[in-house]
Amino acid sequence: MRIIYCSVVLIASLALGGCNQGFSDADIVAAKKNIKEEFEKNAGLTVSDVTLIKESSNKLTGFMKARYMGHEIMKSCSATMAEKGGTYLWKCE
Numbered sequence: 001m002r003i004i005y006c007s008v009v010l011i012a013s014l015a016l017g018g019c020n021q022g023f024s025d026a027d028i029v030a031a032k033k034n035i036k037e038e039f040e041k042n043a044g045l046t047v048s049d050v051t052l053i054k055e056s057s058n059k060l061t062g063f064m065k066a067r068y069m070g071h072e073i074m075k076s077c078s079a080t081m082a083e084k085g086g087t088y089l090w091k092c093e
Helices: 002-017 025-039
Strands: 045-056 059-068 071-081 088-092
Touching (some): 025 045, 025 059, 025 071, 025 088, 059 088
Antiparallel strands (some): 045 059, 059 071, 071 088
16 A cells, blocks of 8 residues: 555656746747847847856856947846746846
């Protein structure tokens, strides 16, 4: 009887733990695209690269490189996934 109980607890834990997988590959691509599009709304600014690396399942870190009036700009970026998953916030400073 004890083996059955442990198996049920393990299966329930895996099922509940699977609800929030954090950033998927598609989420990372979307975040990079969103960062590029938002920065390029500024006249004369061209984004050449956005790099985001998964620090943990719910956090990305990286940078954004752009050119503005002949000068290269580089900003650190991060994105955090909401606990429930599906939505995230990003910032570049």
